[in-house]
Amino acid sequence: MNDLSDGDDYDYDDYDDHMSEDGGSSDGDEYAFDSQGPSSSRQAQYQVFSEAELRERQQQALSAVTSVLSIDENDAARLLRKYKWDPNQANEEWFMNADSIRKEVGLSDHRAPPTRSKTAVCSICFDSHKAGSMCAAACGHLYCKNCWRSYAETAVNEGPSCLDLRCPTVGCGAAVTQGVLDEVLDKAHRTKYDRYALRSMVEDSRRLTWCPSPDCQHAIENLTDSGAVAIDVVCKCSHAFCFSCHEEAHRPVDCATVKRWLIKNSAESENLNWILAHTKQCPQCKRPIEKNQGCMHMTCSQCRHEFCWLCQGAWADHGERTGGFYACNRYESAQRAGEHDEEMFKREQARNALERYMHYYQRWAENDASRKTSRKAAQETLPEQLSQLSEWTATPTSQLNFISEAWDQVVDCRRILKWTYTYGYYTFGAVSDGTGDKDVAKDVLAQHQEFFEFNQGQAEGYLEKLHSMAEKNLGEVLEALKEEGALLQGGAPTPGPSAPDSRSDRRLDWPKFRETLIGLTDVTRTHFRKLVEELEKGLSVMLNDYMVAPASMEPEAPAPAITGDLKGEKSLTKPRTAGGKRTRATAKTEREAAPPAQARGGSPRAAAHDRARGQASDLEAQAGFWQCSSCTLANHDFSATACEVCETPRPAH
Numbered sequence: 280m281n282d283l284s285d286g287d288d289y290d291y292d293d294y295d296d297h298m299s300e301d302g303g304s305s306d307g308d309e310y311a312f313d314s315q316g317p318s319s320s321r322q323a324q325y326q327v328f329s330e331a332e333l334r335e336r337q338q339q340a341l342s343a344v345t346s347v348l349s350i351d352e353n354d355a356a357r358l359l360r361k362y363k364w365d366p367n368q369a370n371e372e373w374f375m376n377a378d379s380i381r382k383e384v385g386l387s388d389h390r391a392p393p394t395r396s397k398t399a400v401c402s403i404c405f406d407s408h409k410a411g412s413m414c415a416a417a418c419g420h421l422y423c424k425n426c427w428r429s430y431a432e433t434a435v436n437e438g439p440s441c442l443d444l445r446c447p448t449v450g451c452g453a454a455v456t457q458g459v460l461d462e463v464l465d466k467a468h469r470t471k472y473d474r475y476a477l478r479s480m481v482e483d484s485r486r487l488t489w490c491p492s493p494d495c496q497h498a499i500e501n502l503t504d505s506g507a508v509a510i511d512v513v514c515k516c517s518h519a520f521c522f523s524c525h526e527e528a529h530r531p532v533d534c535a536t537v538k539r540w541l542i543k544n545s546a547e548s549e550n551l552n553w554i555l556a557h558t559k560q561c562p563q564c565k566r567p568i569e570k571n572q573g574c575m576h577m578t579c580s581q582c583r584h585e586f587c588w589l590c591q592g593a594w595a596d597h598g599e600r601t602g603g604f605y606a607c608n609r610y611e612s613a614q615r616a617g618e619h620d621e622e623m624f625k626r627e628q629a630r631n632a633l634e635r636y637m638h639y640y641q642r643w644a645e646n647d648a649s650r651k652t653s654r655k656a657a658q659e660t661l662p663e664q665l666s667q668l669s670e671w672t673a674t675p676t677s678q679l680n681f682i683s684e685a686w687d688q689v690v691d692c693r694r695i696l697k698w699t700y701t702y703g704y705y706t707f708g709a710v711s712d713g714t715g716d717k718d719v720a721k722d723v724l725a726q727h728q729e730f731f732e733f734n735q736g737q738a739e740g741y742l743e744k745l746h747s748m749a750e751k752n753l754g755e756v757l758e759a760l761k762e763e764g765a766l767l768q769g770g771a772p773t774p775g776p777s778a779p780d781s782r783s784d785r786r787l788d789w790p791k792f793r794e795t796l797i798g799l800t801d802v803t804r805t806h807f808r809k810l811v812e813e814l815e816k817g818l819s820v821m822l823n824d825y826m827v828a829p830a831s832m833e834p835e836a837p838a839p840a841i842t843g844d845l846k847g848e849k850s851l852t853k854p855r856t857a858g859g860k861r862t863r864a865t866a867k868t869e870r871e872a873a874p875p876a877q878a879r880g881g882s883p884r885a886a887a888h889d890r891a892r893g894q895a896s897d898l899e900a901q902a903g904f905w906q907c908s909s910c911t912l913a914n915h916d917f918s919a920t921a922c923e924v925c926e927t928p929r930p931a932h
Contacts, residue, residue: 385454650693736906
């Protein structure tokens with residue numbers, strides 16, 4: 280991908296020619312994401328609540344029940360907790376079977392009359408007390424306040440189960456409501472009980488959940504019927520997470536795959552993989568043993584069993600006649616007979632699987648680390664930079680939000696790119712490990728993988744440009760503005776007629792940088808959004824929508840135009856075909872008119888492979904780079920036969 284600049288050759292008024300507002304591309308861009316057809320977007324409609332807003336919501340629910348059922352708020356709270364704070368369901372169920380519900384939640388249809396005695400005996404401490412100083416639930420069982428306090432404090436200290444507290448009288452079951460507890464508990468325990476009551480409204484509800492970010496007290500309500508699919512939400516604290524599984528936001532990967540991936544990333548899981556790939560079990564005690572010397576004579580440190588490393592037979596049966604200490608003709612004979620082929624095959628498979636996992640995990644981890652670094656930079660250094668920019672450019676800080684938005688987009692795109700490697704790991708395993716029932720299926724999967732990696736690389740190219748501009752180029756602009764201010768304060772001489780005005784050039788940097796960063800942020804946001812939506816549809820649908828036969832490409836199409844203005848940066852403008860704009864419908868007509876592959880002398884499988892390869896070549900030419908299959912670097916030299924960083928050979932074209 281070529282570097283994007285804010286040069287004059289980049290036309291920001293023609294954005295629709297590059298990426299349309301709805302995430303699609305104009306008809307002239309044959310390989311951009313299709314904006315037509317049903318959308319599979321999983322962006323949920325949701326609402327974020329603060330603690331104060333939650334209490335207001337709680338009070339509204341209580342009022343909705345008390346006004347209909349004519350019960351007090353304490354009883355209404357018990358009823359709502361049973362029906363997960365759904366006032367409509369609570370009211371309906373109450374009218375259908377009020378007596379059964381009262382008994383279940385511990386509510387009484389009438390309060391016990393007060394005792395006529397002046398004194399009463401507490402059934403816990405068995406002391407006599409004035410009846411007026413004792414307390415009772417709706418059942419009328421009196422206990423002294425000290426015993427009530429001890430009973431209630433113990434329940435509150437044990438956790439949220441205190442919300443279902445019942446009368447201590449054996450067999451009673453009457454609910455101890457918040458009104459009784461407020462009379463006997465101190466302020467600290469009342470606050471704790473009140474917090475449990477508030478949390479129950481969120482934790483019992485199917486539509487509400489707490490933000491999982493540490494120290495965040497916000498709750499999010501999902502306003503759509505999403506089921507168990509991955510739904511990305513962003514809290515007011517800026518934490519993005521999945522509403523369904525509460526892990527960090529992970530589209531386009533589903534929740535079950537995320538769970539598998541995180542388990543696999545655990546040290547225990549990969550230790551098992553390493554043990555499987557690099558050790559053998561002792562034939563006697565089955566303890567894993569790693570061979571760290573050249574001799575084949577092994578002694579298990581656990582059971583002291585002596586055996587041969589190669590054939591795993593008892594060492595007593597070995598010696599010079601079996602090949603000595605560094606060889607084993609028994610193993611060689613067994614290998615020729617095929618007895619060890621299966622074992623070696625399994626060990627080789629384990630090594631290949633581990634290497635493949637490390638390939639994807641390394642890139643997943645690197646993007647995660649880059650995301651965290653970018654977020655830290657945006658939080659710690661960006662405020663000072665914005666303050667300097669505001670001062671040196673006489674721009675209100677409210678008009679510099681586009682820089683913060685660019686950094687937010689970098690952080691969000693790093694997260695999306697990170698999870699695309701998980702998507703690739705679980706989607707294309709059959710290409711690497713040889714699984715799959717039919718060769719045709721593997722061919723199709725390989726074709727999908729090639730198309731996926733190209734789009735992944737293209738997204739990475741956009742992101743790297745945006746990241747570089749928000750970090751490196753912003754620093755260069757700040758340095759230029761600082762130097763310009765120093766020159767002005769120092770009274771630098773006015774340049775002569777033939778000398779260029781360097782200060783004037785520097786003044787141009789800021790407006791160009793602003794325009795370019797705003798445009799690049801918008802393009803990157805749209806591209807990543809469409810990438811996620813298309814991957815959620817499925818690669819088969821995605822590839823079918825954008826498949827174009829190589830014969831339909833116009834050979835006169837020029838290469839991407841590159842210009843440079845800002846600090847050596849390059850600008851990528853969209854190539855135009857000699858015959859004007861080409862629509863997807865035109866390409867389809869040309870493809871249908873082209874002779875079939877069999878008529879040109881090729882097999883259907885070969886034709887499919889040629890079409891996929893040709894498509895990848897056309898996509899690379901359109902984007903202006905080819906992506907290394909090993910390190911995913913965007914290489915701009917089309918004459919190169921190997922990656923300029925890792926020197927992996929370029930795939931045959």
